[in-house]
Amino acid sequence: MVMEGLSLSHLRELESESIYVIREVAAQFERPCLLFSGGKDSIVLTHLAKKGFWPAKIPFPLLHIDTGHNFIETIEYRDNLVKELGVQLLVGSVQQSIDQGRVVEETGYNASRNVLQTVTLLDTIETCKFDAAMGGARRDEEKARAKERFFSHRDEFGQWDPKNQRPELWNIFNGKKKMGEHFRVFPISNWTEMDVWQYILLENIPMPSLYFTHQREVFNRDGVWLAAAPFMKLRPGEKVEVRTVRCRTIGDISCTGLTLSTADSLEDIIAETAATRVTERGSRFDDKRSEAAMEDRKKEGYF
């Protein structure tokens, strides 16, 4: 038997696995959506969805949970992408949740709307009757995420029960659920940060300018560079200065740490990713709150 050339590169195998998962979602659920944050992972996820249903359009809407504290570049990128794809964009607004009294704004210097997003997300899922929400989370990001399934069941309160997960074998995904329950699905579970960047280069996916080096007004808090913004309160002693930075991850402004970097191309970013000795979430303020910060948020229904 001739088997010459019958192999796939790791990126093509990961791509194929992810497209399979995304198609499974479209086939098994009635009202799925794709959680789009404007970060590299959800950009790659959207790109994979585009490939998986070609020449048809992506058969589900994008859902953005907007903290109101976004980088302007993120919103511009999002709106252009949605126009290009011709898909529906839904926005769940944290500001609205605050205005309606669903959540209470944190106060203090480290105030962030990161945790508040969970309520907005769960409310939006319920209002729109979504039965599956796909996200760009990866298992290599964080130790609680390393335990995630591709198809992750959520009870009617949107909660994750990590100790009682359904076994997931081969590529047979069980998306069965009762009324009111939903699934979170993570098609790029098996990708690493490096895979994501290599794939972006391979596919030449346009990226928001935030990922590349630029000058920005920043200040340093506990060793992390944060972007200056009207709602970012400075502690005594902290001062705003202009630095040459880029984002390694993009969340909202309040929790996104910036990296001092001159990387201005995908090749530079890949070289930087290969050399770095700190995890990408190491600069995320939201994960620094406790040892199990991610697990606790996930149990409540976080992304």
Add this chain to the structure above:
Amino acid sequence: MELLRFTTAGSVDDGKSTLIGRLLFDSKSIFEDQLEAVKRASIQKGSEYINLALLTDGLRAEREQGITIDVAYRYFATPKRKFIIADTPGHIQYTRNMVTGASTANVAIILVDVRNGVIDQTYRHTYIANLLGIPHIIVCINKMDLVDFSREAYEKIKEDFQEFATRLQLNDVRFIPISALKGDNVVEPSVHMTWYEQGTLRNILENIDITSDHNFIEPRFPVQYVVRPLTGEHHDYRGYAGRIAGGVFKKGDKVIVLPDRLTSTIRSIDTFQQQISRAYPPMSVSFTLEDDIDISRGDMIVGEKNPPEVGQEIRAMLCWFNPKPMQLNGKFILKHTTREVKAMVKEVIYKVNVNSLEEIKDGKTLVMNDIACVRLKTTKPIFYDPYKQNRITGSLILVDEATNETLAAGMIL
């Protein structure tokens, strides 16, 4: 660069976490902040050394109880390959986790403590690895530093293992004497065991030939989703989307569509904005066919020669995962490829004692972690191959109609 998935199995103190920690650490896949966190947690717990197990035990309950509850996935890459580790708990009641981790693995690493030799758990892990069709098995004989790197001790275990292995028809078994703690033969060759010359663990993982792990002989394409743009230039486009489960499909190939056994020809194999000339596992593609026939999710497009079995009576090895015991003639949802049917277990032919490999014939029910040969009956036909021939078209799961839980995994005989 290729992707290799492996699973690790060992008993509680065989040094599994240390081994994984070593592989990650030596390939620079552990970051400083991760290591700092582990150091801090180790000191807090009063441990004298850095407990690398804390890297893989991601859940609060796991860290509190010092046990691994669930499969954790780890990633590292060398210049030659990218690796995905399914790290499964070794504890006795977690057979279901090992089965889960093993289901997608190319390689199983089985750890043996050189001081304890081959024990019941080694048999169980090897049996499961073989049952789940993992093509390559690497037996790591660990803690060689504690027996003065004795060649005799190593050879004795190798012999014991081989005696057991002959009963299982394993294809590819390799043995490596290692010390995960000291690093001997994990990434660096051991200076203490110059009598061993077959390469370090990492070396073997990098070079083991996995190209024939997929089935490239019998063409199988379970239809997953029908792509219908219904707009503009693609108004009449009808693509059958799915992932190749076996064989090689080429443009122009004559194919049969199951269950109706209609024949057609592949007009195109499409990926994003382009057509390709051939498709093979594990590619995700879309087919268009020359003939306008009714095809939907759960149907299967297959090659003209060597079609799969089509049937409603199936014999399978079943691993039962649920605390609720299996009842004969109870109804389940059976998921197989992209197809879903109702099914009943009509008969427990025998249960397997995974420690002695004995077949037990008196079973009418299955409890959690039981492995048994059963006869299943489905309401509609499924299109299948023996699991030994194709891990995708030969596998199934059973789902509870009432609770929706995944109850069991099945390997078709």
